[in-house]
Amino acid sequence: MSVSITSPLSSSTLAYFSSSSLFLSHTFTHSCTLSKRPTSSLSISHSPTRPIHSQLATLPILSFDGEKVGETTLSLKSAPPETARAVVHRGITTDLTNRRRGTASTLTRAEVRGGGKKPYPQKKTGRARQGSRRTPLRPGGGVVFGPKPKDWSIKINKKEKRLAISTALASALGNGIVIEEFGDRFEKPKTKEFIGLLNRLGIDPCEKSLFLMTDVPDNVRLSGRNIGTLKMLTPRTLNLFDILNSDKLVFTKDAVEYLNEAYGYDLDGESEVDEDEYEGADEGEATDGEMNSDGTE
Numbered sequence: 001m002s003v004s005i006t007s008p009l010s011s012s013t014l015a016y017f018s019s020s021s022l023f024l025s026h027t028f029t030h031s032c033t034l035s036k037r038p039t040s041s042l043s044i045s046h047s048p049t050r051p052i053h054s055q056l057a058t059l060p061i062l063s064f065d066g067e068k069v070g071e072t073t074l075s076l077k078s079a080p081p082e083t084a085r086a087v088v089h090r091g092i093t094t095d096l097t098n099r100r101r102g103t104a105s106t107l108t109r110a111e112v113r114g115g116g117k118k119p120y121p122q123k124k125t126g127r128a129r130q131g132s133r134r135t136p137l138r139p140g141g142g143v144v145f146g147p148k149p150k151d152w153s154i155k156i157n158k159k160e161k162r163l164a165i166s167t168a169l170a171s172a173l174g175n176g177i178v179i180e181e182f183g184d185r186f187e188k189p190k191t192k193e194f195i196g197l198l199n200r201l202g203i204d205p206c207e208k209s210l211f212l213m214t215d216v217p218d219n220v221r222l223s224g225r226n227i228g229t230l231k232m233l234t235p236r237t238l239n240l241f242d243i244l245n246s247d248k249l250v251f252t253k254d255a256v257e258y259l260n261e262a263y264g265y266d267l268d269g270e271s272e273v274d275e276d277e278y279e280g281a282d283e284g285e286a287t288d289g290e291m292n293s294d295g296t297e
Helices: 011-017 019-024 081-098 158-171 191-200 218-224 240-244 253-262
Strands: 002-005 039-047 050-062 068-078 176-179 209-212 230-233 248-252
Touching: 068 158, 068 253, 081 158, 081 240, 158 240, 191 218, 218 230, 248 253
Parallel strands: 050 176, 176 248, 209 230, 209 248
Antiparallel strands: 002 039, 039 050, 050 068
16 A cells, blocks of 8 residues: 655645535635635555545634634545545435435226226217226326336445545535534523524524534434524434535534544554444444454454
């Protein structure tokens, strides 16, 4: 595996990676403190033709009162610029397609109830001949070529989907901040207090914001559920659409550690954390261990 350090990303490259302009055609409102954050690029290549970039970004850590108390580093794997748009586009179209339930159903003339008796005699009525009341030509009859239950789901490789999420996150880090844990600061559910938190963080409540937390306390969830522009996600519910559809990203410290571990790149070896395993689920794919020189794992 070859490791090479490339030059910092230029403003044009960051504009190219902007998730809003590329994928959902929304306009971010960058603030001075968030848009001029230094970002570097670490290019790690498994093979000469399929490089994986690691986007390194320094995010400010804000307190519950909105004051800067430190900085943290977030390193996320990102697809190369020439394929980033295609990877994210495939990920979002797959998610939206898999949301289709495919339960629309109509009855054919064979499934409509009734119609066993001929409506009227074949001849001497002056009317067109009719053999059944279930014909599609009559009201209440069957439907010709109507929809039937269908499975619209399509498959996407697990690594490709994870790369799409990490690429989208990396492109939106210019609008991201980190906040200290604030779950115990809400003694009771109150939407006004959550709006005040957004204002202290420099986020307009009218903007679409995404909070990524490892755990959402009940008082925090109830305080923010009436804010239509707010999304509060956990590692289990993190999805590509909400990332691309958000103007501001807010992470807790534990969420940053999770992202670095699950979507970052380890120079000693690529290690990925399954969201189900992180939430304590029993299901998940096991990875094969590396073989030692003596043939043992």
